[in-house]
Amino acid sequence: MGLPAPGGRFGEYGGRFVPESLVPACMELEEAFDDAWADPAFRAELGAVLRDYGGRPTPVTECLRLSEELGVRMLLKREDLVHAGSHKLNNVVGQALLTRRMGKRRLVAETGAGQHGVATATAAALFGLECTVYMGELDTERQELNVFRMELLGAEVRPVRAGSRTLKDAVNEALRDWVATVDHTHYCLGSVMGPHPFPYMVRELQRVVGDEAREQCRALLDGADPDVVVACVGGGSNAAGTFAGFADTQARLVGVEAAGGAAATDGIPGVLHGMRSLLLQDEVGQILEAESISAGLDYPGIGPEHASLAASGRARYEKATDEEVLDAFQLLARTEGILPALEPAHALAWIAREVGRGVPRGSTVLVTLSGRGDKDVAQVRELLAAGRGPR
Amino acid sequence: MIALEPWLRARRGEGRKLLVPYVMGGMSEDWVESLQAVAAAGADAIEVGIPFSDPMMDGPVIQRAGVHALDRGATPARVVDDVASAGLEVPVAVMTYYNIVFRTGHRRMARSLRAAGIGAAIVPDLPLEELDGWAAEADAAEVATVLLVAPSTPEPRVADICARSRGFVYAVARMGVTGERESVGSETADVVRRVRRVTDAPVCVGVGVSTPAQARAVCEVADGVVVGSALVRRLLEGGGPDAASEFVGQLREALDAG
Numbered sequence: 189m190g191l192p193a194p195g196g197r198f199g200e201y202g203g204r205f206v207p208e209s210l211v212p213a214c215m216e217l218e219e220a221f222d223d224a225w226a227d228p229a230f231r232a233e234l235g236a237v238l239r240d241y242g243g244r245p246t247p248v249t250e251c252l253r254l255s256e257e258l259g260v261r262m263l264l265k266r267e268d269l270v271h272a273g274s275h276k277l278n279n280v281v282g283q284a285l286l287t288r289r290m291g292k293r294r295l296v297a298e299t300g301a302g303q304h305g306v307a308t309a310t311a312a313a314l315f316g317l318e319c320t321v322y323m324g325e326l327d328t329e330r331q332e333l334n335v336f337r338m339e340l341l342g343a344e345v346r347p348v349r350a351g352s353r354t355l356k357d358a359v360n361e362a363l364r365d366w367v368a369t370v371d372h373t374h375y376c377l378g379s380v381m382g383p384h385p386f387p388y389m390v391r392e393l394q395r396v397v398g399d400e401a402r403e404q405c406r407a408l409l410d411g412a413d414p415d416v417v418v419a420c421v422g423g424g425s426n427a428a429g430t431f432a433g434f435a436d437t438q439a440r441l442v443g444v445e446a447a448g449g450a451a452a453t454d455g456i457p458g459v460l461h462g463m464r465s466l467l468l469q470d471e472v473g474q475i476l477e478a479e480s481i482s483a484g485l486d487y488p489g490i491g492p493e494h495a496s497l498a499a500s501g502r503a504r505y506e507k508a509t510d511e512e513v514l515d516a517f518q519l520l521a522r523t524e525g526i527l528p529a530l531e532p533a534h535a536l537a538w539i540a541r542e543v544g545r546g547v548p549r550g551s552t553v554l555v556t557l558s559g560r561g562d563k564d565v566a567q568v569r570e571l572l573a574a575g576r577g578p579r
Numbered sequence: 580m581i582a583l584e585p586w587l588r589a590r591r592g593e594g595r596k597l598l599v600p601y602v603m604g605g606m607s608e609d610w611v612e613s614l615q616a617v618a619a620a621g622a623d624a625i626e627v628g629i630p631f632s633d634p635m636m637d638g639p640v641i642q643r644a645g646v647h648a649l650d651r652g653a654t655p656a657r658v659v660d661d662v663a664s665a666g667l668e669v670p671v672a673v674m675t676y677y678n679i680v681f682r683t684g685h686r687r688m689a690r691s692l693r694a695a696g697i698g699a700a701i702v703p704d705l706p707l708e709e710l711d712g713w714a715a716e717a718d719a720a721e722v723a724t725v726l727l728v729a730p731s732t733p734e735p736r737v738a739d740i741c742a743r744s745r746g747f748v749y750a751v752a753r754m755g756v757t758g759e760r761e762s763v764g765s766e767t768a769d770v771v772r773r774v775r776r777v778t779d780a781p782v783c784v785g786v787g788v789s790t791p792a793q794a795r796a797v798c799e800v801a802d803g804v805v806v807g808s809a810l811v812r813r814l815l816e817g818g819g820p821d822a823a824s825e826f827v828g829q830l831r832e833a834l835d836a837g
Contacts, residue, residue: 203708203709205705205709206635207729208706208727208728208732209730209755211707211729211732212732213731350639351633356633364636367754367756368753369754370754371754457681458682459677459678459704461633461635469678472679473679474631
């Protein structure tokens with residue numbers, strides 16, 4: 189997973205489909221990121237913040253009881269242990285440093301489950317930047333506590349009442365804000381999506397997950413790589429970061445989407461939010477609304493590099509249902525004492541289902557546990573009380 | 580089909596300021612009558628929106644009109660058919676987002692516009708770098724692709740955009756999305772001046788131009804104005820063809836008096 193082709197292309201996907209007003213800002217960002225990424229001082233500062241503030245490196249945990257339960261050797265890359273509770277911090281610290289480097293003073297962000305919003309608000313507080321987070325109204329209701337957390341961190345949360353009132357509408361609104369404020373504002377996009385350079389930049393900022401995990405797995409496995417590497421996919425940032433560490437190994441790469449928002453499987457090529465990718469849409473090109481219990485995966489598209497990895501076959505994309513996800517959530521809690529976020533519970537749900545089917549017993553499996561489940565406890569409680577079904 | 584650019588150049592040559600109102604296709608039962616009323620009240624060309632689920636460049640008013648249109652079952656084909664049947668005596672440019680064009684197919688879209696007598700298209704999320712596939716088919720079908728120049732567009736790029744724009748050059752009045760504003764942006768005159776330096780094509784200003792007085796002020800530097808949200812809001816409020824006619828008439832009067 190190297191540089192995209194000119195214009196930000198990953199095969200036929202990617203590109204930069206934004207209004208003219210935003211084109212110069214995307215070009216400026218591309219130049220600023222390339223410059224920063226080649227600058228050892230920038231890399232060193234980012235590494236130090238992620239270490240001393242973020243708690244990196246995160247461990248790879250071998251799950252003995254879960255392994256016994258499932259019949260495979262289960263390893264978890266513990267992004268739930270990063271400060272603020274998810275892998276999202278890796279990306280936002282990089283973008284906040286870049287914002288400062290570009291001389292801008294404000295961040296806007298979209299958020300679904302609230303994890304990227306909380307991470308952005310956290311980085312904004314750390315670096316003294318203003319912060320506005322757009323969140324679908326439906327998600328503000330599902331993730332009330334995260335709204336309050338963002339406000340405690342000094343961010344302004346603006347509920348979005350347009351459309352499906354979820355993540356895709358929050359992205360629209362963040363883009364609209366950015367068009368009007370681009371002279372002093374950076375759009376801190378939370379996933380490997382959007383116009384070039386975002387998909388590439390966010391993957392590079394997240395590759396620390398995969399790079400660390402590969403070394404840690406080799407230490408654990410006498411120099412070998414896992415047989416299967418699994419991560420959940422909404423836009424796909426934790427999966428992209430994870431896959432970046434393993435793309436040149438023999439490991440099978442599997443991205444798991446919510447069954448109600450599986451753009452890699454059910455989507456067709458289209459253009460949304462500045463990128464050409466696989467999208468859930470109707471026959472004339474109206475975007476459809478994704479639906480799952482996990483607000484962070486309620487996105488009708490997928491990052492363009494994932495669409496390209498799916499096309500080439502280097503990674504496979506699978507689905508997990510809400511019910512399977514709730515089971516996996518409880519399974520990890522009971523066997524390992526870890527509450528996963530509902531998003532990575534999709535990755536666990538897939539492996540729980542596929543052992544002895546798509547995945548041979550005795551395989552070694554690495555799952556990226558992209559975030560912790562505290563934010564989801566109230567929702568899981570309600571779902572279980574309602575008879576385990578989806579909302 | 581009326582070719583947009585020669586038509587606008589001829590009118591400009593007569594000393595007339597160009598008025599380009601915007602109506603969202605399919606937004607109400609009587610939207611075609613509103614279109615006819617807009618033409619009769621003095622529009623020089625009309626921009627017709629083809630609704631898209633995720634209009635990134637649009638503010639709340641146009642968004643709402645798009646939702647109404649989609650709820651009423653508007654599709655790209657139906658909007659195009661309705662325009663064809665409206666019997667307008669001024670040129671039409673459709674305005675939509677690229678996914679609609681992409682899913683319809685470049686060639687099919689260009690030919691269907693041409694067949695409906697629609698001579699121009701505006702696709703705001705298709706910037707210069709991504710333009711070639713569509714522009715080749717649009718040029719072949721003699722459908723003019725109108726490009727946008729923004730306040731943030733740097734100098735050499737302004738020239739590249741203007742060289743590729745057909746019909747007119749759409750000068751974006753301010754950084755932001757569509758919607759009514761108290762005043763026209765201070766960047767407006769500068770954008771128009773920078774466009775004029777590299778082209779003699781008609782220059783129309785849009786995004787935020789809301790009142791007859793603003794339209795007149797803009798036309799002191801520009802050749803014309805695009806007025807969207809202010810008209811669409813009146814239609815959303817149920818004003819229908821009468822309100823459209825009255826408002827466009829006021830805009831016309833202001834431009835002619837200027």
